[in-house]
Amino acid sequence: MTLDVRELEVAYGGVAAVRGLSLSVGPGEIVGLIGPNGAGKSTTLHAIMGLVGTRGGDVMLGDRSLRGRSPEAIARAGVSLVPEGRRLFAELTVEENLRLGLAARSGANGVEEDMAAVFELFPIVEEFRRRHAGALSGGQQQQLAIARALVAKPSILLLDEPSLGLAPTVVDLVFSTLRVISERGIGVLLVEQRAQRTVALADRTHVLANGELRLTLTPDDAADTDRMVAAYLS
Amino acid sequence: MLASGLTDFVGDALDLQVQVDAIGLGAVFALMAVGIGLVFGVMRLVNFAYGQLIMAGAFALAYASDRDWPVGVGIALCFAVVLALSLAMERVVFRPLRTQSAAVMLIATFAVAFLLQSIALLWFGPLGKTASSLVQLNRPVEIGGAEIRKITIVAIVTAVICLVLLVALLNRTSIGLHMRASAIDSQTARLLGVRANLVSTVSVLIAGALAAVVAVMLTVQFPTVTPTFALQETILVLAGVVVGGMTRLLSATLGGFFIGYVSGLLGGALPSAQSQYLPSLVFGLVILVLLVRPDGLFTRGRGLVERV
Numbered sequence: 001m002t003l004d005v006r007e008l009e010v011a012y013g014g015v016a017a018v019r020g021l022s023l024s025v026g027p028g029e030i031v032g033l034i035g036p037n038g039a040g041k042s043t044t045l046h047a048i049m050g051l052v053g054t055r056g057g058d059v060m061l062g063d064r065s066l067r068g069r070s071p072e073a074i075a076r077a078g079v080s081l082v083p084e085g086r087r088l089f090a091e092l093t094v095e096e097n098l099r100l101g102l103a104a105r106s107g108a109n110g111v112e113e114d115m116a117a118v119f120e121l122f123p124i125v126e127e128f129r130r131r132h133a134g135a136l137s138g139g140q141q142q143q144l145a146i147a148r149a150l151v152a153k154p155s156i157l158l159l160d161e162p163s164l165g166l167a168p169t170v171v172d173l174v175f176s177t178l179r180v181i182s183e184r185g186i187g188v189l190l191v192e193q194r195a196q197r198t199v200a201l202a203d204r205t206h207v208l209a210n211g212e213l214r215l216t217l218t219p220d221d222a223a224d225t226d227r228m229v230a231a232y233l234s
Numbered sequence: 235m236l237a238s239g240l241t242d243f244v245g246d247a248l249d250l251q252v253q254v255d256a257i258g259l260g261a262v263f264a265l266m267a268v269g270i271g272l273v274f275g276v277m278r279l280v281n282f283a284y285g286q287l288i289m290a291g292a293f294a295l296a297y298a299s300d301r302d303w304p305v306g307v308g309i310a311l312c313f314a315v316v317l318a319l320s321l322a323m324e325r326v327v328f329r330p331l332r333t334q335s336a337a338v339m340l341i342a343t344f345a346v347a348f349l350l351q352s353i354a355l356l357w358f359g360p361l362g363k364t365a366s367s368l369v370q371l372n373r374p375v376e377i378g379g380a381e382i383r384k385i386t387i388v389a390i391v392t393a394v395i396c397l398v399l400l401v402a403l404l405n406r407t408s409i410g411l412h413m414r415a416s417a418i419d420s421q422t423a424r425l426l427g428v429r430a431n432l433v434s435t436v437s438v439l440i441a442g443a444l445a446a447v448v449a450v451m452l453t454v455q456f457p458t459v460t461p462t463f464a465l466q467e468t469i470l471v472l473a474g475v476v477v478g479g480m481t482r483l484l485s486a487t488l489g490g491f492f493i494g495y496v497s498g499l500l501g502g503a504l505p506s507a508q509s510q511y512l513p514s515l516v517f518g519l520v521i522l523v524l525l526v527r528p529d530g531l532f533t534r535g536r537g538l539v540e541r542v
Contacts, residue, residue: 083422083425087419092415092418100411
């Protein structure tokens with residue numbers, strides 16, 4: 001299913017945070033969203049998930065509107081968020097964190113296969129399934145956070161700065177995993193600070209500033225990303 | 235004089251019968267603490283009206299006993315009334331106010347508490363009714379030379395069974411996992427698809443079922459059911475829950491048990507001429523504990539998290 005954000009408007013206490021933003025993420029596509037701090041990237045993800053109210057526009061998943069629905073209803077409709085800072089349940093085990101990801105599924109059909117697929121992607125999650133999530137390293141926690149979102153079997157995966165605070169080798173792992181995830185037919189919307197890597201990975205990357213889409217880049221622009229973004233935003 | 239009084243007091247407190255009675259009271263208070271702590275954990279709501287749920291259940295038992303209905307029917311009626319009231323409270327008051335401040339929710343539960351108390355006063359009058367179907371459980375049995383009332387044994391066994399069942403539900407089922415996750419971080423739980431409404435309904439129903447169990451236990455010991463039935467016990471348990479530590483179900487439960495046990499011990503060991511000092515002693519102790527350990531006796535000092 002395609003996620004369609006149409007003319008989205010979000011305001012915090014009268015101050016516009018997102019203005020007329022439109023983008024779409026189709027099955028198997030990776031779409032990047034980059035921009036300076038406070039540009040409205042995370043707010044866009046929060047609005048899609050129903051965590052903040054919208055002032056205008058719409059968010060469609062296939063032919064259904066997600067606007068005004070609760071976060072749990074949106075998760076159940078097939079949109080999973082890997083939140084900034086991972087937001088794992090540190091005192092629960094790795095396995096319990098994973099089982100919480102199943103909450104968005106309507107039935108138990110195919111759970112074992114999907115769990116196996118996730119373990120194949122992140123062997124560390126299976127190896128440490130009995131440990132407390134809080135005992136994992138930052139990179140392992142990020143893998144668990146993505147695994148938890150994937151077992152929900154989403155149509156669309158949203159990621160909010162998954163590379164934040166991770167060692168370079170783990171960042172490589174996260175980015176290569178996103179490619180594999182998209183190849184399984186899941187649409188990926190990736191909010192990132194690492195502009196160049198995002199542009200190189202994504203089918204297209206939107207540059208957001210002051211809540212507005214300013215520029216759209218393709219992998220061909222990867223080598224020039226920093227210069228183009230700086231020139232445009234200045 | 236003082237020394238001999240103290241020796242008598244300690245001697246009485248160590249008496250097997252006093253100990254078992256104190257544990258029995260602790261067990262009933264622990265169940266109330268679980269009911270209050272469970273709803274607080276999931277909804278961040280201190281349900282002051284919990285005592286009135288017990289009162290309503292006790293009146294249901296008195297109503298059945300008045301009509302000489304079989305004990306089983308009376309208990310079933312008690313559960314039905316308490317569960318229906320719990321559900322109504324959750325739907326009509328708690329759920330719509332879920333996003334409001336803790337103060338708004340606390341005042342709302344005060345209002346519900348006094349509303350229910352006033353309705354009971356209108357329906358049953360200040361003198362109340364008598365629930366006498368189970369009074370035979372007050373008869374003692376002799377264990378190890380001490381005379382223990384049957385209800386004390388029933389209360390301890392029932393509390394243990396209820397707590398074991400609850401722990402199994404929380405640790406072995408999906409809804410239990412969802413409840414635990416919601417108590418830790420409700421927003422993230424909802425983002426994962428955990429249904430906040432279902433979690434709060436289930437928590438309120440479990441708390442209600444425990445209130446019904448407590449109603450049965452308390453009416454055996456105090457068969458006269460008035461509109462203020464269980465009010466003082468609820469205030470004591472609320473204090474116990476805070477003393478134990480509200481943010482964890484285990485610490486809240488231990489706090490409830492602790493205050494019940496201490497009340498039972500002081501009540502059993504104080505000479506009857508001095509029993510009027512009991513509430514002041516207990517609440518003095520509560521203030522002392524809170525001054526020394528404001529986060530709770532049984533916690534490791536962890537702050538509050540968001541509510542559902």
